[in-house]
Amino acid sequence: MRNLLAVLCGIVFLPLLAQTPSNFQDFLNLLENQPKSAKTAVIEAFIESQIRLPILEDNKVIFLAKGYTSQSPHLLADFNGFLHPRYVADSTLGQMHSIPGTSWYYFQKELLPDSRVLYQFNRGDTTYNDPLNSQIGTRFGQPYSEITMPGYQVSAELMADKAIPVGQVEKQLFPSIIMDHERTIHIYTPPGYETATDSLPTIYLHDGSDYLDLGRVRQILDYLIHNKKIKPLIAVFDDPVIRGKEYRRDEDYKNYIDRELIPHIHRNYRTLSDKQFRGIIGGSRGGLSALSIAHSLDKFGKCGVFSPAIFPSDLQEFIEFLTNSHTPPTQVYMLGAIYDHIWYPDALRLKKYFENSGVDFTYMEISEGHNIEAWRTQLDEMLTRFFPF
Numbered sequence: 001m002r003n004l005l006a007v008l009c010g011i012v013f014l015p016l017l018a019q020t021p022s023n024f025q026d027f028l029n030l031l032e033n034q035p036k037s038a039k040t041a042v043i044e045a046f047i048e049s050q051i052r053l054p055i056l057e058d059n060k061v062i063f064l065a066k067g068y069t070s071q072s073p074h075l076l077a078d079f080n081g082f083l084h085p086r087y088v089a090d091s092t093l094g095q096m097h098s099i100p101g102t103s104w105y106y107f108q109k110e111l112l113p114d115s116r117v118l119y120q121f122n123r124g125d126t127t128y129n130d131p132l133n134s135q136i137g138t139r140f141g142q143p144y145s146e147i148t149m150p151g152y153q154v155s156a157e158l159m160a161d162k163a164i165p166v167g168q169v170e171k172q173l174f175p176s177i178i179m180d181h182e183r184t185i186h187i188y189t190p191p192g193y194e195t196a197t198d199s200l201p202t203i204y205l206h207d208g209s210d211y212l213d214l215g216r217v218r219q220i221l222d223y224l225i226h227n228k229k230i231k232p233l234i235a236v237f238d239d240p241v242i243r244g245k246e247y248r249r250d251e252d253y254k255n256y257i258d259r260e261l262i263p264h265i266h267r268n269y270r271t272l273s274d275k276q277f278r279g280i281i282g283g284s285r286g287g288l289s290a291l292s293i294a295h296s297l298d299k300f301g302k303c304g305v306f307s308p309a310i311f312p313s314d315l316q317e318f319i320e321f322l323t324n325s326h327t328p329p330t331q332v333y334m335l336g337a338i339y340d341h342i343w344y345p346d347a348l349r350l351k352k353y354f355e356n357s358g359v360d361f362t363y364m365e366i367s368e369g370h371n372i373e374a375w376r377t378q379l380d381e382m383l384t385r386f387f388p389f
Contacts (some may be wrong), residue, residue, distance in 0.1 A: 039101040077119035078369025081341035112152035117369040118144035157223040165191035190232035200279040206286030208237030247289040276301035295325035306375035340370040
């Protein structure tokens with residue numbers, strides 16, 4: 001049916017447009033002169049003629065969507081915070097432009113050459129992926145339409161390699177007296193751990209199972225250890241139970257990490273006790289929590305933060321808390337995501353603070369949005385700075 005539509009539209013399209021448009025704006029200009037009765041057929045034929053959708057012109061991306069009756073579509077994307085009603089007040093950030101005389105709409109956006117952006121469309125009460133784009137990515141495990149620019153590259157450690165040795169992951173149900181509930185934790189031990197005798201560094205990760213699965217942390221650790229980019233280490237993945245409470249500087253959660261989880265790991269695994277061999281990592285609210293815990297407990301020498309989500313909490317108050325800390329980590333690695341519309345400003349403000357804090361600070365940016373699948377691309381850089389081989 002699609003091919004038949006293309007042929008029928010082509011019959012209309014070719015005679016109506018005497019010249020081939022060199023870009024989308026030229027096409028819109030030519031479309032203005034077409035009879036109203038033919039415009040929809042002309043634009044649909046133009047869409048069929050495209051090699052790739054959304055349309056890519058140098059660093060400009062043109063998104064196309066069809067509207068129905070009085071419902072015009074909106075673009076929900078990384079770069080406008082998916083118009084999240086709690087955090088994004090200006091819905092016009094996703095407003096698409098009507099193509100006069102048709103039911104089609106478009107949205108143009110300049111993207112950096114190495115970008116990866118996720119998006120969807122919304123029309124009325126319906127949110128849906130782009131039917132014109134077969135490229136699908138994931139955001140926190142959910143499928144979204146994806147656009148990758150020509151300069152985007154998949155990191156080597158994210159390419160599965162069955163030839164390298166793999167570490168072991170043990171799942172445990174851990175009863176916490178402080179939290180008054182049972183928690184799920186996973187412990188990664190590197191290849192050869194069972195037969196070795198040396199003690200190892202440890203990293204503790206918020207949102208444990210998400211980083212284990214979506215973040216592919218086990219695969220990344222296997223790659224880095226095998227290629228002698230980092231020292232063998234133990235990774236502890238802690239699953240939240242009441243995430244919204246725990247990751248907002250909750251005292252019970254901090255005490256659970258300090259008095260229960262770290263001692264449990266130290267008793268049952270060969271870990272180095274000095275704080276310089278212990279790191280804590282988190283993204284989004286987990287990044288807020290990681291910073292808070294690392295500045296509250298004298299237990300973590302390394303703190304890794306992906307796209308820290310402070311807003312809508314008071315950022316200046318949080319910076320004052322960091323400033324007054326008597327036990328800051330000695331090393332902080334922070335990632336800012338340029339197309340993280342809501343929390344990129346938090347990363348920039350914290351960057352400015354840490355650059356003047358005296359801490360060994362590294363800041364990196366990626367041309368992506370707010371999701372684990374984006375952050376995992378920088379985990380190798382973070383770990384090689386924390387525990388180089």
